[in-house]
Amino acid sequence: MKLTINNEQVYLYTNNKEIDPSKPSVMFIHGAGFDHSVWTLFARHFSRHNWNVLAIDLPGHGRSSGATLTSIEAMSEWVVDILNHFKLEQVALVGHSMGSLITLETASKIKARASKVVLIGSIAPMPVSEPILDATANKPGAAHAMLTSFGFSKQNLMGGNPNPGMWMVSDSMRRYEDEIQAALDLDMRACNAYRNGLEAAAEITAPSLMIHGDADRLTPLRATKTLQSTLNEARISVVPGAGHSLMVEDPNHVLDQLKEHLL
Amino acid sequence: MRRFTASPGAQKRAEIMKDYSPAELDTLALHAGGKPDPATGARATPIYQTASYCFPDSDYAAALFNMERPGHVYSRLSNPTTAVLEERIAALEGGVGAIATASGQAALQLAIMTIMDAGAHIVASSALYGGSHNLLAYTLPRFGITTTFIDPRDEDAVRAAIRPETRLIFGETVGNPGLDVLNIPRISAIAHENGIPLLVDSTFTTPYLIKPFELGADLVMHSATKFLSGHGIVIGGLLVDGGRFDWDASGKFPQLSEPYKGFHNLVFTEEFGPAAFISRARKEGLRDFGACQSPTSAFYIMQGMETLGVRMEKHISNTRAVVEFLNGHDAVAGVAHPDLESHPDHVLAQELFPKGTSAVFTFEIKGGREAGISFVNALNLFSHLANVGDAKSLVIHPASTTHFRMDEAALAAAGIGEGTIRLSVGLEDPKDLIADLKAGLRAAEKTAGGAGK
Ligand SMILES: Cc1ncc(COP(=O)(O)O)c(C=O)c1O
Numbered sequence: 001m002k003l004t005i006n007n008e009q010v011y012l013y014t015n016n017k018e019i020d021p022s023k024p025s026v027m028f029i030h031g032a033g034f035d036h037s038v039w040t041l042f043a044r045h046f047s048r049h050n051w052n053v054l055a056i057d058l059p060g061h062g063r064s065s066g067a068t069l070t071s072i073e074a075m076s077e078w079v080v081d082i083l084n085h086f087k088l089e090q091v092a093l094v095g096h097s098m099g100s101l102i103t104l105e106t107a108s109k110i111k112a113r114a115s116k117v118v119l120i121g122s123i124a125p126m127p128v129s130e131p132i133l134d135a136t137a138n139k140p141g142a143a144h145a146m147l148t149s150f151g152f153s154k155q156n157l158m159g160g161n162p163n164p165g166m167w168m169v170s171d172s173m174r175r176y177e178d179e180i181q182a183a184l185d186l187d188m189r190a191c192n193a194y195r196n197g198l199e200a201a202a203e204i205t206a207p208s209l210m211i212h213g214d215a216d217r218l219t220p221l222r223a224t225k226t227l228q229s230t231l232n233e234a235r236i237s238v239v240p241g242a243g244h245s246l247m248v249e250d251p252n253h254v255l256d257q258l259k260e261h262l263l
Numbered sequence: 264m265r266r267f268t269a270s271p272g273a274q275k276r277a278e279i280m281k282d283y284s285p286a287e288l289d290t291l292a293l294h295a296g297g298k299p300d301p302a303t304g305a306r307a308t309p310i311y312q313t314a315s316y317c318f319p320d321s322d323y324a325a326a327l328f329n330m331e332r333p334g335h336v337y338s339r340l341s342n343p344t345t346a347v348l349e350e351r352i353a354a355l356e357g358g359v360g361a362i363a364t365a366s367g368q369a370a371l372q373l374a375i376m377t378i379m380d381a382g383a384h385i386v387a388s389s390a391l392y393g394g395s396h397n398l399l400a401y402t403l404p405r406f407g408i409t410t411t412f413i414d415p416r417d418e419d420a421v422r423a424a425i426r427p428e429t430r431l432i433f434g435e436t437v438g439n440p441g442l443d444v445l446n447i448p449r450i451s452a453i454a455h456e457n458g459i460p461l462l463v464d465s466t467f468t469t470p471y472l473i474k475p476f477e478l479g480a481d482l483v484m485h486s487a488t489k490f491l492s493g494h495g496i497v498i499g500g501l502l503v504d505g506g507r508f509d510w511d512a513s514g515k516f517p518q519l520s521e522p523y524k525g526f527h528n529l530v531f532t533e534e535f536g537p538a539a540f541i542s543r544a545r546k547e548g549l550r551d552f553g554a555c556q557s558p559t560s561a562f563y564i565m566q567g568m569e570t571l572g573v574r575m576e577k578h579i580s581n582t583r584a585v586v587e588f589l590n591g592h593d594a595v596a597g598v599a600h601p602d603l604e605s606h607p608d609h610v611l612a613q614e615l616f617p618k619g620t621s622a623v624f625t626f627e628i629k630g631g632r633e634a635g636i637s638f639v640n641a642l643n644l645f646s647h648l649a650n651v652g653d654a655k656s657l658v659i660h661p662a663s664t665t666h667f668r669m670d671e672a673a674l675a676a677a678g679i680g681e682g683t684i685r686l687s688v689g690l691e692d693p694k695d696l697i698a699d700l701k702a703g704l705r706a707a708e709k710t711a712g713g714a715g716k
Contacts, residue, residue: 016528037536044534045331063533145283157285159296163333164341165349165545166360166538167296173283174359174506174537252332 002063005081011063012036012082013055015047019086024115025052026262029079031097031121032187033147033179035062038096038247042255049263054091056082060183068183072098072194076105083110092116092262096247097219098191101126108200116262117208117231120254121216121244123223124197124230128188136185143184144176153215153243161248168248201230208234209261211254213242235261282357282477288470289572296350297565310562311343330529330546340550344558348565352491352501355470355571356483359506360541362549363499363561367466367486368394369554370500374462374482375431376552377544378516381407383430388415388445389676390438392486393665395464399433414676415445416607418453425457430515435464436473437612440625440661440685441599441678444608444615451479458513466490467621467651471575476505478615482540489652490622492567493574499560502544506537519543574654577690578622584693585686585700589626594634594704594711596627599678622688623651625661628704630711631682635660638684641706644691644699656689656696 001014013036019025026046028039036043036055043053058075060068069075079102083091092115095103100122107114135143149157151172161168176184208231214221221238228234237257242249284291297308316335318324326332335341345363353361364370375385387399389412399410411424415434425432432454434445445463454461460481465473469490475483485491487499510519511532519539522528526546531539549555567574583602590598597605601612601620612620628634639647645658649665659665661679674680688696 013533016522035536037534040534041331041333044329045326048325048329048331148283149285155298158291158294158298159350159354160298161296161333161346161350164335164343164346165353165362165541167350167353167358169283169285170353170357170506171359171537177507178537252334255326255332 003085005085008059008066009064010059010082011057013039013043013053015043015053017047017052019052019054019088021087021089023050023052024092025054025086025088025090026092026094027079027083028053028055029093029095029099029102030056030058030061031099032191033176033184035175035179037062039094041251042094042247042258045255045259046262052086052088054082054086060180068180068186069190070186071190072101072105073196075102075190076109079106080110083113089113090115092118094118094120094258095122096120097122097244098126098187101191101194101197104197104200104204105194107206108203111203111205114204114206117204117206118211118258118261119208119227120211120246121213121219122210122227123219124201124227125195126191126197126219128192133185133188133192136188140181140184144173147176147218148172150217151243151245152249153213153217153241155215155241156243156245156249162251163248168245171248172245198226198230201227202232205232207261208232209257210234210236211239211246211257212236213239213244213246213249215241216244218244282474284354284357288355291351291354292571293569295354296347308344308347308562308565310558312558313342314338338558339553339555340545342555342558342561345556345561348556348561348568349501351565351568352470352485353503356503357474357476357505358483358503359538361501361503362541362544363487363501363556363564365500365554365556366498367464367484367488367500368398370484370486370502371395371398371464373544373548373552373554374484374502375403375408377540377548378460378518379408379430380518382428383408384426384428385410385431385433386421386424386429387412387432388434388438388443389413389673390415390441390443390678391435392439392464392466393668397668412676415443415450418449421450421453425453425459429457430459431462432459433462433464435466436468436475437601437621438678439467440623440665440683442601442606442608442621442624443678444601444611444620446611447475447478447480447615451481454481455479458515460508467623468616469571469575471571472579472616472618472620476507481505481508487564488650490575490578491571491652492564493570493652493654494563494567495650495653495655497560497563499556499564502541504538504541504544508540510539523547574690575622578688579619581690581693581696582619582622582624582688585688585696586624588697588700592704594629594708596629596682598624598626600624623685625679625683625685627680628682628684628707630707632662634707634711635682635684637710638703638707641703642699643702644695645686645703651685651687653687654690656691657687659685661685
């Protein structure tokens, strides 16, 4: 679905359906350098179960126009604009990686409007290493390779994609290549600069679920402890053998957990 | 959405030349896509010889049918054994995904049917495998899809052949059988300027000798029957999606960029991003045309692919020895191999194929058709048959077999003469191969000498 907000074209995947405020709603927020299409399987599922699904493309990503936003706070304000546009009184927020930081910030701001929170591959704070920031700024090809290589567990880098016939390494490379080069860099810097994650987490009242790979090499599992203990009511589901790209590495685990938490 | 396409920026092109891979070819050929079997721990990829798969419950079943979960429903659409092969070739090529098909022909047909409707047009190299030529020249026109054949060395001819309804450029990495080298960087640039993809048949070269996606190709197909398998015991094809072509920006492929009625108005580029092509090929072409590969065939092909690197190295070194022997031999009028300076694509081949070009090549025997027949009949180690890429050395006389439907002009355009012999050099000891060829050439000389008297 395409709309115009603040004179910019906004795209969100809704599985071709209108948003009906009387139905339960879930918003999916993608991570750095990606777009709505990382959520296709899950969005299709909740849509079939009669939910509104809103898989957004952040400004300057995928099919949304506009300048890339430079802070998690600004991205969160933009997300709230979308929720207001559709007059959604209640929404479950699901975010991956950078999208999980936007989820934290947004859930703390909209308080009781957030019915449930799901944080996938999430730690707060989310520092990004100097070599990665240098690469996203100056050597995009190297950045794509680094993020792809660290984006999967070592085991999954050799494949075994549950989606038959698909090679997730090249799929990840192509997704990074697709994005405007500056967007990936700005996204990474926004993650690195965001300081409000734990304060936001402390204010969230909605039941939270964390889903995390035990072989995550970008946001290591052990670093999730602080965030989990800060959240009011948080369960963590650990995905064995998986890295940071959970929606491709183990989509069935993610869907089962989303169903358990949201449905 | 913003994938490079119609006019690939030079900078971006240079950037993507070096693609990321988690391991080198020999490692991927053994491991990519294949984990120890989760059910049994079996180290080999098991043959999942089953037509269908049980659903845990009805919501799970509905989710599988509606593409909410990955998984297997019915082996025409996907199979756990075949999926390992598909993932492995995608890994070796650096593509986003692949589909295993019943044959190489089925892979070509699947590629074409996925992005073309009646009225569409193809620009293809004239130096093609005879079967591909048949499909394009005679069979597809019955369904309203026509092809203009061009000499791929003639870039002006390629440009001139492109029409508003052209949807694909197609060629072989090295043309069958004259080994015309396809200039993938140049031809893909012409394709992309026109908003159309380049499909290459890399059957002769395999990912060991060339990685077409890194050079600009958009789709790659293989007859896995050949070098990928190496054993000559199975028929199979593979179609790989590079994932870089921007179907949306092109505007010429509503099959991928517009709602598909056959799947609840799904827009493939919207939901599958870089995997739009291969997703539609599976959801539509494999589902409806049904030329799937059996899991047993996939198992055999993987057995071969495990040793792709070591085999190709030996194929190439044996070929060098054989080419050297034939080149300049009194009974031989000429050898067409890009290793030789006399080959028109020698320089280009050095650039695109640093490890060597092909273990299949042709040479012209003196004395024409009769000498050719004597030669083939006198061989002992080389098997006279219609195939290439076996571990065993093979020989054929194209004018009377693979290319017999072509008239003289078409033969000439494909670089074939009456006395042309095609060899597929296998893995035997090169001394034995050369001894066999010597005997064949002696017989040919006798015939040629007799004919002269
Ligand atoms: C270059 C090339 N492409 C395609 C094919 C067709 O493959 P298959 O025989 O597996 O259908 C062949 C088979 O000889 C071939 O040599």
